[in-house]
């Protein structure tokens with residue numbers, strides 16, 4: 127049995143998936159250039175699981191460095207988390223986003239092909255559904271993305287589908303994440319954005335911690351029940367378990383398959399604020415601010431396909447998400 131390569135394995139979703147894979151008995155190798163994560167995540171994964179993952183500090187778009195890794199380690203499957211992910215930044219620096227996100231995927235596929243590695247699990251995003259009508263189901267037409275980050279996910283999905291079509295022995299699993307939040311219940315790993323958080327939960331956590339004085343709610347005049355946007359928030363540990371199921375599926379099947387990883391439940395921004403306040407017994411000051419460019423009123427998943435084919439379903443509640451996010455935030459100070 128070979129090892130599982132996690133690119134971006136020190137990041138938010140990658141590190142939680144590393145923990146769940148080790149708990150399931152997989153041997154993993156992490157490749158991460160630490161451009162948006164930190165080396166001590168490897169120690170934390172070891173503390174949680176009792177097992178230290180192999181770690182390569184490399185950029186996976188660096189073909190020579192990646193080849194050296196494949197020459198040293200027998201790799202059965204790749205889970206590709208590494209990538210630039212800031213929506214606003216992608217609008218400012220589109221070429222950097224296309225270059226980095228597409229290059230890393232192509233380099234991985236070419237290297238896998240040379241070493242006979244046949245299974246690729248990809249971190250895609252619900253953003254590929256664009257402004258389609260939710261609930262989003264896997265067979266819906268994609269496109270209509272509102273920023274270059276979203277288009278990189280859309281394009282990489284296409285590259286991977288084409289690669290699987292051309293090589294019938296290849297297995298490709300495309301995972302469309304909804305809104306991952308929360309943290310490992312140990313409080314050791316979680317989401318640690320550098321600078322001002324773009325995403326809702328890290329922002330709320332920093333307001334709770336007193337780092338920011340209030341949350342700006344981006345628009346309360348959307349055509350939703352309370353006027354604020356609806357998203358499908360999923361606990362990152364549930365999401366990580368979804369990767370374990372997806373990897374098992376990929377190792378057992380060939381061809382390309384797409385799965386939503388969400389809960390199927392939508393929550394508004396105001397509901398998230400209230401859930402955080404109730405779960406953690408504190409108050410989150412907020413102000414209504416103008417809409418943020420590119421935000422869509424509704425996003426939530428249809429989850430039946432993952433339930434049926436992967437035997438996976440999200441288990442954790444909004445309370446769990448808010449409690450664990452806060453436990454992690456407190457551990458950072």
Ligand code: UDP
Nearest residue numbers: 324325326329342343344355357395418421
């Ligand atoms: N949001 C907000 N204030 C913030 C950050 C986010 O009101 O400081 C809102 C945002 O407009 C969206 C929701 O929270 O409706 C989720 O935003 P996030 O960036 O976390 O996820 P995405 O928009 O990518 O689904």
